[in-house]
Amino acid sequence: MHEAPAAAQGGAAVHAPSGRRLKATVGQCTDKGHKPSNQDFIGYQIPGEPQLSLKGIALAMADGISTSDVSHIASETAVTSFLDDYFCTSDAWSVRHAAERVLTATNAWLHSQTRNGPYRYDKDRGYVCTLSALVLKAATAYLFHAGDTRIYRLQDGGLEQLTHDHRLWLSREESYLSRALGADSLLELDYQALALRPGDIYILATDGVYEHVDAREIINTLRGDSVDLDVAARQxxxxxxxNGSEDNLSVQIVRIDDVPHDAAPDLHHQLEDLPFPPILEDCAKFDGYTILREVHATSRSHVYLALDEETDTQVILKLPSIDMRDDPDYLERFLMEEWIARRINSVHVMKAGLQDRKRNYLYTVTEYIEGQTLKQWLIDNPQPDLETVRDIVEQIAKGLYALHRMEILHQDLKPDNVIIDSNGTVKLIDLGAARVAGIVEASTVDRQHLPGTALYMAPEYFMGEVGTTRSDLYSLAVLTYHMLSDRFPYDTQVAKAKTAAAQRRLTYRSVLDDEREIPAWIDETLRKAVHPNPEKRYQELSEFTYDLRHPNKAFLSKTRPPLLERNPVAFWQGLSAVLAATIVFLLVFDS
Known part of the structure; x- marks a missing residue:
């Protein structure tokens, strides 16, 4: 019998940790039946914290095809790689992004094995299998499916098939899989996201089971809250x-025992028992650091320049505000900055401090960047030339791209949150307002607050919509506009436009003026990038930065002066020729 990975071996049902977290019980069974070998493979993983909150519980089932002697390898590879690799993906990624990346890579490997083998032109004898995977995270179930294994949900006494069989029937006796892992170079997955409820039961089954057991028998077997799910799977x-099944047989059952309510993921569970630090003075010794000076203090945090006594390097220590230490939302955003910085590898995003240092208080550590904020730089350089602006904007865009590829939105891009170091490298700082897809999924708390600074925020935020990468692009374009003009494209009107009609009435102010040498096509580039409708902006940051440096032909023709202004003589000559031709035509027509 094919066993599951280590987290699920042994046959006993496993419970997720208790508390205000997702709790589930899993049972499973797989059997070769009357066949000489078992081409099915099943497995699941229930991790401990913090991965339980950040990644969830994962189950997977694969079924090899009977015409292939190596499909059992495909089944085992599909399940083990999914369960191993999914939990190795970034905590910042959404479930869908992480799972699809892992399954796409597995599909590519399986397909390449077939292409490099003796049956490269006969996929029915290659490394091919079906796959159904289920991820339970916070209060949501995420389903991924290719082939004819099935996922069911038993809810309120009714059994519902959630997946669609990817099998094409040629006749009542002959059929083939229309979709499977390893069958083609490109993988097409079915995806669903469903709300979890305590008491729900999800069932994964291969065709050797569901073709010979009806819904009534499954419901009766699982009736009652105290059912041993391993025993039920065996039954x-x-x-x-x-009932006559001649195929391999596999079934997995997961019962939702509890779903978290009004809970946010504990990103820093290792710090949850740490006390708040005191206000620090210059030259004070603190947790292995020497405080050099206070950088600034606000109602939201106290920031210090400190010397790490172990590495003899300067770092920035940020301490939570005394006035907001009872606000869990504030503390989560406070800790988020270092959490994100630790997961981004870009020269254009600030880095976190060393992680192996034991902490006795609650604070964050990030690198010290010797330089000045873009706000300070603009005071010293009130009218930067276009090439300098382009260079700064392109570097900011690289930092944003590093965030976006990890499914993170900055959401508070402004001159205060950009720093230019002594070498001229531009870096993004202050990530406390960032939106992380994986963290949002892990939370059942719906926080309604504006994430950034009104003058730089995209219009969709003021309508209560969730931001996208185009929202960050809008903020970057506003920042570009401001650097070139010291103004804003819609003044202060965006924050007041809280309906679609009001946003359609927003009037763009040209960035052009008599004092600056700015090409007209640059104005058109900015106009598109700050369009109130995100669908009418640039789709990618790279498109915007490219058009800032290379004249877009569509904008050139749009901004080109009329012929009368460019060449009056040619205009009047052309008009005279048209009039002459008209007169000749009329004379000929009359005759």
Missing amino acids: IVDLALD
């Missing part, structure tokens, strides 16, 4: 065998 397999 369902035995029922299928008794």
Whole structure:
């Protein structure tokens, strides 16, 4: 019998940790049946914290095809790689992004094995299998499916098939899989996201089971809250065998015991018992650091320049505000900055401090960047030339791209949150307002607050919509506009436009003026980038930065002066020629 990975070996049902977290019980069974070998493979993983909150619980089932002697390898590879690799993906990624990346890579490997083998032109004898995977995270179930294994949900006494069989029937006796892992170079997955409820039961089954056990038998087997799910899975397999199944048989059952409510993921569970630090003075010794000076203090945090006594390097220590230490939302955003910085590898995003240092208080550590903020730089350089602006904007865009590829939105891009170091490298700082897809999924708390600074925020935020990468692009374009003109494209009107009609009435102010040498096509580039409708902006940051440096032909023709202004003589000559031709035509027509 094919066993599951280590987290699920042994046959006993496993419970997720208790508390205000997702709790589930899993049972499973797989049997070769009357066949000489088992081409099915099943497995699941229930991790401990913090991965339980950040990544969830994962189950997977694969079924090899009977015409292939190596499909059992495909099944085992599909399940083990999914369960191993999914939990190795970034905590910042959404479930869908992480799972699809992992399954796409597995599909590519399986397909390449077939292409490099003796049956490269006969996929029915290659490394091919079906796959159904289920990820339970916070209060949501995420389904991924290719092939004819099935996922069911037993809810309120009714059994519902959630997946669609990817099988094409040529006749009542002949059919083939229309979609499977390893069958083609490109993988097309079915995806669903469903709300979890305590008491829900999800069932994964291969065709050797569901074709020989009806819904009534499954419901009766799982009736009652105290059912041993491993025993129930065995009973369902035995029922299928008794009912004449000739195939391999596999079934997985997961019961939702509890769903978190009004809970946010504990990103820093290792710090949850640490006390708040005191206000620090210059030259004070603190947790292995020497405080050099206070950088600034606000109602939101106290920031210090400190010397790390172990590495003899300067770092920035940020301490939570005394007035907001009872606000859990504030503390989560406070800790988020270092959490994100630790997961981004870009020269254009600030870095976190060393992680191996034991902390006795609650604070964050980030690198010290010797330089000045863009706000300070603009005071010293009130009218930067276009090439300098382009260079700064392109570097900011690289930092934003590093965030976006990790499914993170900055959401508070402004001159105060950009720093230019002594070498001229531009870096993004202050990530406390960032939106992380994986963290948002892990939270059941719906926070309604504006994430950034009104003058730089995209219009969709003021309508209560969730931001996208185009929202960050809008903020970058506003920042570009401001650097070139010291103004804003819509003044202060964006924050007041809270309906679609009001946003359509927003009037763009040209960045052009008599004092600056700015090409007209640059104005058109900015106009598009700050369009109130995100669908009418640039789709990618790279498109915007490219058009800032290379004249877009569409904008050139749009901004080109009329012929009368460019060449009056040619205009009047052309008009005279048209009039002459008209007169000749009329004379000929009259005659």
